[in-house]
Amino acid sequence: MRILRPSDILPSEITPRALFEDRRRFLLGAGATLAAGAAMWAGLPSEARAAAAKLGPLARSPFSSDEPQTPYKAVTTYNNYYEFGTDKEDPAANAGKLTVRPWTVRVEGLAGKARTFDIDDLLKLAPLEERIYRLRCVEAWSMVIPWVGFPLSALLRQVDPQGSAKYVEFVTHYDPKIMLRRPVLDWPYTEGLRIDEAMHPLTLLTLGLYGEVLPNQNGAPVRVVVPWKYGFKSAKSIVAIRLVDKEPRTAWNKSAPSEYGFYSNVNPNVDHPRWSQATERRIGEFRKRPTLMFNGYAEQVANLYQGMDLRKSF
Numbered sequence: 001m002r003i004l005r006p007s008d009i010l011p012s013e014i015t016p017r018a019l020f021e022d023r024r025r026f027l028l029g030a031g032a033t034l035a036a037g038a039a040m041w042a043g044l045p046s047e048a049r050a051a052a053a054k055l056g057p058l059a060r061s062p063f064s065s066d067e068p069q070t071p072y073k074a075v076t077t078y079n080n081y082y083e084f085g086t087d088k089e090d091p092a093a094n095a096g097k098l099t100v101r102p103w104t105v106r107v108e109g110l111a112g113k114a115r116t117f118d119i120d121d122l123l124k125l126a127p128l129e130e131r132i133y134r135l136r137c138v139e140a141w142s143m144v145i146p147w148v149g150f151p152l153s154a155l156l157r158q159v160d161p162q163g164s165a166k167y168v169e170f171v172t173h174y175d176p177k178i179m180l181r182r183p184v185l186d187w188p189y190t191e192g193l194r195i196d197e198a199m200h201p202l203t204l205l206t207l208g209l210y211g212e213v214l215p216n217q218n219g220a221p222v223r224v225v226v227p228w229k230y231g232f233k234s235a236k237s238i239v240a241i242r243l244v245d246k247e248p249r250t251a252w253n254k255s256a257p258s259e260y261g262f263y264s265n266v267n268p269n270v271d272h273p274r275w276s277q278a279t280e281r282r283i284g285e286f287r288k289r290p291t292l293m294f295n296g297y298a299e300q301v302a303n304l305y306q307g308m309d310l311r312k313s314f
């Protein structure tokens with residue numbers, strides 16, 4: 001039996017379609033081995049997990065990474081969702097209290113057709129894709145996760161952003177009855193992107209993972225995933241998306257401005273003031289991997305930052 005090692009897999013993520021189809025065929029063959037390894041790591045056959053609503057049909061995106069995926073168990077039990085506690089196991093233990101239906105997302109601000117979307121409308125707004133992206137946490141660990149969603153741009157286009165909209169602010173759900181009251185961060189957790197980052201085809205409005213609706217601890221019912229930035233830019237359980245003309249404040253920047261900038265692009269050359277960002281540990285592995293500029297998505301996004309000093313705009 002051939003075991004596929006991570007080093008056997010090409011690091012490039014975006015490939016011409018023909019090459020991609022070839023590699024996909026190759027990976028389908030290797031898939032059984034990978035799945036068996038993943039289940040062993042998790043100590044559970046994948047069928048044993050709680051039945052969640054399946055999403056589909058899913059187009060497989062050419063933006064997907066072909067690296068081995070982090071086991072479902074790790075993706076859903078090793079989380080950062082500080083509203084539900086600051087230990088990695090806390091969100092899985094506590095986020096069950098979150099009611100994710102009914103749920104609405106207001107898309108408002110500098111928009112010709114601002115409106116509120118119901119979560120079930122969102123699920124039908126655009127064709128759902130599976131996007132296997134690396135997620136690099138600022139804490140120097142990473143995962144590879146098969147997200148389900150569609151480009152955020154498809155949602156933003158619905159509301160007709162005005163020319164004066166230069167940034168997008170994400171506001172997330174905060175309910176002190178079920179979430180931390182301690183001001184670990186200035187609740188609600190907020191995040192933001194420049195409008196061109198928000199409209200970039202890699203920026204995913206995310207409704208699921210592993211082919212199912214998002215587990216609460218991963219940001220149900222809707223979050224963003226911005227794969228070339230540190231994980232904290234990918235706000236969970238979003239209730240409002242605001243088109244604004246000024247750079248919005250963000251929860252992490254408010255709490256420690258010298259440690260967490262607005263851009264937060266994954267950058268091995270700019271260390272966090274308290275630790276190095278040069279390497280990372282892939283969850284489930286022991287060895288350290290070098291961290292890639294823009295988390296490996298430089299070919300797609302480096303042009304967004306031309307002429308910027310990424311040491312100052314960290």
Ligand SMILES: Nc1nc2c(c(=O)[nH]1)N[C@H]1C(S)=C(S)[C@@H](COP(=O)(O)O)O[C@H]1N2
Pocket residue numbers: 075078079080081082083135136137138172189217218219230231232233234235236237
């Ligand atoms: N609302 C909210 N969103 C959040 C966070 C949070 O604490 N609250 N943590 C962020 C951080 S630090 C990371 S690394 C990712 C983790 O996403 P995951 O748990 O789905 O892997 O979510 C981000 N989104």
Ligand SMILES: [Mo]
Pocket residue numbers: 080136137138139230231232
């Ligand atoms: Mo993170």
